[in-house]
Amino acid sequence: MHDTDARDSSDSYENLHRVWRWRVPDEFNIAEACCTRWAASGRNALRWEDEGGASGRLSYAELEVQARAFAAGLAARGVGRGDRVAIVLAQRPETAVAQMGVAMLGALAMPLSVLFGPEALVWRLADSGARVAVADEATLAHLLRLRAECPALELIVGVGAAEGDADCGWRALLAAGAAGFEPARTRADDAAVLIYTSGTTGPPKGVLIPHRALLGNLPGFVCSQNGFAGEAVFWSPADWAWTGGLMDALLPTLFFGREIVAFRGRFQPERAFELMQRHGVTHTFLFPTALKAMMKAVPAPAERYALKLEAVMSAGEAVGDAVFAWCRDALGVPVNEMFGQTEMNYLVGNCARSVDEAGLAVPGWPARPGSMGRAYPGHRVAVIDDEGRECPPGVPGDVALHRLDRHGDPDPIFFLGYWRNEAATRAKYTGDPAASWCRTGDTAVMDADGYLWYQGRSDDVFKAAGYRIGPSEIENCLVKHAAVANAAVVPKPDAERGAVVKAYVVLAPGVQGDAALVGELQQHVRERLAPYEYPKEIEFIEALPMTTTGKVQRRVLRLQEEERARQRGGG
Structure with missing residues (x-):
C-alpha cells in the first residue's frame, strides 16, 4: 500500500469513529x-x-x-x-x-x-x-x-x-x-439471553445479555463481513448455543433480513467446502481451528470448488499469518479477524473492503497479518495496566473496553452482569462503575496506529528464563510447518529457569512423530522467532483439549505440566 493510501485509510477510519453515534431506543x-x-x-x-x-x-x-x-x-x-x-x-x-x-x-x-x-x-x-x-x-x-x-x-x-x-x-x-x-x-436494557462462558480459565459463569447488546454487535458484524450487502447467504459451523454462533451468526443475519444456512452435523473440512458451494454461501464465520483443518485438507480449494465467498470472519483464537495468507491466496478473500467475548462481543477487528449497509458507510481498513485489528465503530478500546492506566504503544497489557464511547454515550454492547455473582461482576471493572474500563482478560500490544496484537489469555502468558512469552506467535510458527496440524504452547515448570517453553503438537494426517521431527520443528521456530521462544520440549498429541466453542484449553495442559512436575518432585 502506498503512503497516500495508508493515510487515506487512516483518515477515513478516524472519521468513521468521529461520526458514529449510538441510537438505542428505550424499547427494543x-x-x-x-x-x-x-x-x-x-x-x-x-x-x-x-x-x-x-x-x-x-x-x-x-x-x-x-x-x-x-x-x-x-x-x-x-x-x-x-x-x-x-x-x-x-x-x-x-x-x-x-x-x-x-x-x-x-x-x-x-x-x-x-x-x-x-x-x-x-x-x-x-x-x-x-x-x-x-x-x-x-x-x-x-x-x-x-x-x-x-x-x-x-x-x-x-x-x-x-x-x-x-x-x-x-x-x-x-x-x-x-x-x-x-x-x-x-426495554432495551431488559435481559434477553443467559449464556454461560466456555470455562476457558475457570468454572463457567452465567452472563446476562440485554436486548440492546445485539445493536452493539452490528457495527462489528457489518465491518467484519465487508458490508453484508446484497442477497447475502450466511453459514458458520459455530454452535448457535454459543456467543459465536448466536451473536456473530444467527441473530445479526436475521436482523438484516438475510438467509442463514443451518447444518446439523459434525464439522469436516471437505464437507464445509461442499456446503458453501451447494448453498452459494457469500459470508461466513470460521474458527481458526476450522480454517487450519480446511487449509491442511484442501490446500487449493479453487481447483475443486466453485465458491462465492465475499467475506470470511474468524475469532476465538489468533488467526496467524499462515492462515491469513491461505485465505487471501487460496480462498481469494482476506480473512477479517475479530476479537470479543461473551460479556461484550465484536469489539475489535478488520474490514477488508469498503461497504455500505443499513445506512452505514464504512471504508475498509487493511488487515495486518497476525493483528487482531482495530476497534470497531462505537467502541473505545485500550490496553491497560494493573492500575487501569492506558499503556503506551508497544507495551503489553489487558485489552479493555470503556463503558462510554468517545462521545461520552453508553456503549450498548455491555452485558448486565454475571448471574447471581455480584463479586465477579465488580471484579470485571476497573474504576468508577458508571464510567469504567471492563477488562477482557486477554493480553495484547497496541501499535501506534491502534492495531492490537494478541499475546494470549492473561493466564496463558508466562515467563521463561526471564522472558515474557505469548503462546500465539509460537503456535502460529509451528502451524506453518507442513507436518503440523495444530499446536498449543504452555510453560513447563523448571527448577533452574522457572519455566521452559513446551509445545503440544497435533500432526498432519500421515505424519509420524519422532526425535528427528522434534529437532526439525525446533529449528523451524529458531530460524523464525527469537532464540528464547523455541520450544525446549515438544510432545506429540492426538488432539488438543478444546472447549465446545473451538478454543484451545491451554489451562488443561498447563495444569498437566504442573502435576507432572509435582510427581517428579521438581518445579
Whole structure:
C-alpha cells in the first residue's frame, strides 16, 4: 500500500469513529427486530439440512408464526417474563423459532450445547433455575435422567424424534398456543439471553445479555463481513448455543433480513467446502481451528470448488499469518479477524473492503497479518495496566473496553452482569462503575496506529528464563510447518529457569512423530522467532483439549505440566 493510501485509510477510519453515534431506543426486542418486522417481506430466513440428507427452508413468515405459537404455548403453561428457558438444540429451524419465541415472552433464552455431558448440563440448569428445557434426541435422555437434580425444571419439550418421550412434544406445544397472543414489550436494557462462558480459565459463569447488546454487535458484524450487502447467504459451523454462533451468526443475519444456512452435523473440512458451494454461501464465520483443518485438507480449494465467498470472519483464537495468507491466496478473500467475548462481543477487528449497509458507510481498513485489528465503530478500546492506566504503544497489557464511547454515550454492547455473582461482576471493572474500563482478560500490544496484537489469555502468558512469552506467535510458527496440524504452547515448570517453553503438537494426517521431527520443528521456530521462544520440549498429541466453542484449553495442559512436575518432585 502506498503512503497516500495508508493515510487515506487512516483518515477515513478516524472519521468513521468521529461520526458514529449510538441510537438505542428505550424499547427494543430481539424477536421484533429479527423476525416480526420481516414477516411480510416474502424473504427466506433459513435453509437447513442434516447429515442424514433431510433438508428444507423456513421463511420469515413461517418463523414468525411458529415463534408466536411457541411463545403462546409456553405462556399457557405459566411461563413468562424473566423465566429461564434452556434451548438444548444444534443448528436446526426449531432453534431459531425457540430463540424468537422466548424473546417474545420477555423470558430469558439459555442456549446450551448438545455436546454437553450430564455434569455440564446439570451445572447450568441448576445454577440458572431453568423452568423449561427444549431438546431433541441428542440430549433428551440426559435431561430425563438428571431432572431430579434440577428442582426448578418443570417442563421438557421434545423436538423431532424426541417428541414422544418428553413431557410435551414440539408440535403439540405449538398447537396448544392460545389464540391472540401478544408479544411482551421489553426495554432495551431488559435481559434477553443467559449464556454461560466456555470455562476457558475457570468454572463457567452465567452472563446476562440485554436486548440492546445485539445493536452493539452490528457495527462489528457489518465491518467484519465487508458490508453484508446484497442477497447475502450466511453459514458458520459455530454452535448457535454459543456467543459465536448466536451473536456473530444467527441473530445479526436475521436482523438484516438475510438467509442463514443451518447444518446439523459434525464439522469436516471437505464437507464445509461442499456446503458453501451447494448453498452459494457469500459470508461466513470460521474458527481458526476450522480454517487450519480446511487449509491442511484442501490446500487449493479453487481447483475443486466453485465458491462465492465475499467475506470470511474468524475469532476465538489468533488467526496467524499462515492462515491469513491461505485465505487471501487460496480462498481469494482476506480473512477479517475479530476479537470479543461473551460479556461484550465484536469489539475489535478488520474490514477488508469498503461497504455500505443499513445506512452505514464504512471504508475498509487493511488487515495486518497476525493483528487482531482495530476497534470497531462505537467502541473505545485500550490496553491497560494493573492500575487501569492506558499503556503506551508497544507495551503489553489487558485489552479493555470503556463503558462510554468517545462521545461520552453508553456503549450498548455491555452485558448486565454475571448471574447471581455480584463479586465477579465488580471484579470485571476497573474504576468508577458508571464510567469504567471492563477488562477482557486477554493480553495484547497496541501499535501506534491502534492495531492490537494478541499475546494470549492473561493466564496463558508466562515467563521463561526471564522472558515474557505469548503462546500465539509460537503456535502460529509451528502451524506453518507442513507436518503440523495444530499446536498449543504452555510453560513447563523448571527448577533452574522457572519455566521452559513446551509445545503440544497435533500432526498432519500421515505424519509420524519422532526425535528427528522434534529437532526439525525446533529449528523451524529458531530460524523464525527469537532464540528464547523455541520450544525446549515438544510432545506429540492426538488432539488438543478444546472447549465446545473451538478454543484451545491451554489451562488443561498447563495444569498437566504442573502435576507432572509435582510427581517428579521438581518445579
